[in-house]
Amino acid sequence: MSITHTATVNGGRTSRKPVRLIARLRQEFVTNPCDNDRQFIPCGKLKELxxxxxxxxxxxxxxxxxxxxxxxxxxxxxxxxxxxxxxxxxxxxxxxxxxxxxxxxxxxxxxxxxxxxxxxxxxxxxxxxxxxxxxxxxxxxxxxxxxxxxxxxxxxxxxxxxxxxxLAPCFAPPTARDTRCDVHDLHTHTILPIEEISKKQYPGGFGLVEKVKIHRDHNGFRHEHFALKTMHPMAPDERDKFFQQELDAFQQARPGGHIIEICAAFKKGEKRGFLFPWADGGTLNHLWRRTPHEIVKSARVEWSEFSRWVCVQCHGIIRDLFAIHEPYVMSAKKDEDLYGIHGDIKPDNVLYFTQDGSSLGTLKVSDLGLMKFHRLISRTAHSKSMGFAYQTYRAPEHDMNKVRSRKIDIWAFGCLFAEFATWAMGGHNAIEQFKNYRLDEDKGNSDESKGEWSEDNFFILKTNLFSQNKVAKRKSSVDENKMSNDDFSKWFTVLIKDLGPDMTNTFFPEFLRFIQNSMLDPDRKHRADCKAVESFLGRLLAISPESPYWKFSGTRSYPNGGATWTSSTGTPTW
Structure with missing residues (x-):
């Protein structure tokens, strides 16, 4: 390859001089903005020049x-x-x-x-x-x-x-079938092939997440942008423990589907990091700030398809979590089986990919860094401490010093699915009203251990008058029961009633009743497990998409600021 440029000489004549290779190479340098502006030459350009x-x-x-x-x-x-x-x-x-x-x-x-x-x-x-x-x-x-x-x-x-x-590395899918991603062991001076990075940082388990663009010459994936998760500085033993823990979690998970894919992991000196596809739709919280009308209109689908999409997403999430909850045989011995618990289910840890799956997009669970794995033979002994849980979605077991089990994920998903259905039926304002009901009920529940604080969760603790023991109960706003004229706080009842009498046996009412009765049971012994939830939603998806079961007239307009919501009959529902 020979490149020339035109130069003016005496008398106005021009001559063509070859451009030196060193100059052409320097023109192709790419600056990594997150590594003190160090520069690299893309491997494709190097071979080309x-x-x-x-x-x-x-x-x-x-x-x-x-x-x-x-x-x-x-x-x-x-x-x-x-x-x-x-x-x-x-x-x-x-x-x-x-x-x-x-x-x-x-x-x-x-x-x-x-x-x-x-x-x-x-x-x-x-x-x-x-x-x-x-x-x-x-x-x-x-x-x-x-x-x-x-x-x-x-x-x-x-x-x-x-x-x-x-020497910038290339990131590509692994060649080994039994490996979820390649782990790159990089020198501390290695320049990552990053050409763009967002100014905003997001918390992610034991690290920070940033949106980055990997140079195409070093990117073997179909994604252009990635979530770069860099672990927080910590002691070497602790750092490597959490790094391996997250790798093990993804290795345990079913590839594809509704668990976020891991593209690559790397060790770079003292740093540990991961690359994930960037969720263009943000988190579930970002989705909930949009109106379902906007989502349905942009996807050009019918409302019945939207209601079924809600079911598909919830089923897919539970199905893939089931692959983690249930044992993955690591050896021929039963006592070597592993059981996993996510332990930090919340809307910020569910990502929305608008271009994946159906025209309505796909939801995927992220942040497996907090995932805990326990062997069958010792999982109870190793699960005494409930550990961290997001306040709104924490299970009653956290407050009652119960042993840690996989049922805490079911409770958290029950809370999250309840809000997801609330958004589908009433939009973001409905989610806020639901939250206000839970907070108001908490204010009316006397609990000396909390003082004057009110909590946005889905249960309250009552003291048994005879045994003086704490008993967990669902908040009444989460129950689906008949209301008296003076009791308008039962949120599920309100949602189902406002759909209209001809919608009683359709998807949303049945889903809400299952959430309340099976997923949000305060007694974990009676609470559904992952298999039961997957089986229930799988049975619903076996119903034909053309069936009236998926009938839905669209999300109702819900006033902002806690105003009264008027039902389809024109009478106030509270």
Whole structure:
């Protein structure tokens, strides 16, 4: 490859001069904005610019004492690993050559070739004081001292620093079928191939999440943007424990579906990180701020398809969580089976991908960093501490010092599904009204342990007059019971009633009743497990999409600010 540019000379005449390879390489540098603006050359551009012709031209310039045939043979060896006898080895040294061109030391390529060093031997390390270069990967650990050069210290130091510009890693799906993602063990000086990064950071388990764009030459996935999750600084043992814990969680999960895919993981010096597809629709909270009318209109679907989509999403989430809740056989012994608990189910940990799945998009559970795995033989003994849980979605067991079990995820999803159905039927304002009802009821419940605080959760604790023990009960706003004229706080009842009498046996009423009776049972022994929830929703999805069961007239307008909601009959519902 030879590129020229036009220059003006005396008398107005122009001449075409070839652009030096070093200038073309420098023009292709990409700045990584999250790594002190360090720069890298995309691997595709490096191969494009440093083709055999361009390398030959650079060698002719660097070795005027040799003829063109010598330079052509050397270029073939540099680019393809092809020796003079025509034999081919998969060991080119094009990256080494590029580094030397950028340093203005092209002639030193002969030293590397004589010592049979190639790109596989990168990165090179330097001896103390930059007195020599050597490759830790090379079996002979040959030391290159460049003693005949004018300033060997500068050459070795510059090579050590500049080599990282051609060593940005490539991220691609794993080749092994039984591996969810490749784990890249990177040098602390490696430059990640990131060309864009968002200014906003998002919390994510034990780290921070940022939206990044990976250069296309280094991106083997169909996604252009990724969520880069970098773990918080912590003690090495603790850091590696949580890093491996998250990897194990994704390895345990069923690939695809409604658990977010993990694209890559990496170790980079003291840093640990993960790459996930970026959710273009944000979290479930972002979805709930949009009106269902907007979603349905943009997708150009009927309301019946929207109601069925709600069921599909909830079923898919539970189905894939079931793959984690139930044992994944790690060995032939039953007591070696693993059971997983997410433990931090909340809307911020459910992501909305608008371009995946159906025209309405797909919901996926994220942040498996808090996932806990327990072996069957010891899961109860290891689960005494309930640990962290988001306030709104925490199960009654947290407040009653019960053992940790997989049922806490079912309770959390029961809360989340209740809000999801509320949004589908009444929009974001309805979710806020539901929240206000729960808070108001909490204010009226006397609990000395909380003082004057009111909590937005789905249960209250009552003291048994005889045993003085605490008993968990659903808040009345979560119940679906008959109301008296003075009791308008039973939220599920209100939602179902406002659908109208002809909707009693359709999807939303049946789903709400199941949530209330089976998923939000304060007694975890009677609460449904993952299999029961999946079975229930799977049975509903077996109903034909054309069935009146999915009938839904659309989301009702719900006033903001807690105003009275008028039912379809024109009478106040509270």
């Amino acid at each position: 440093c083709d055999e012709q361009a390398v030959t031209q650079e060698l002719v310039r660097a070795f005027p004492e040799h003829d063109a045939a010598f330079c052509q043979l050397r270029a073939r060896l540099i680019c393809h690993g092809q020796a003079e006898d025509g034999s081919v080895t998969p060991q080119p040294c094009l990256r080494i050559f590029t580094i030397l061109v950028l340093l203005g030391q092209t002639r030193l390529i002969e030293t590397f070739l004589q010592h049979k060093l190639c790109d596989n031997d990168l990165p090179f390390s330097s001896k103390p004081g930059f007195t020599a270069l050597y490759s830790p990967q090379h079996q002979d650990a040959t030391h290159l001292s460049f003693s005949d050069e004018e300033d060997p210290y500068h050459i070795i130091k510059s090579f050590s620093n500049d080599q990282w510009s051609v």
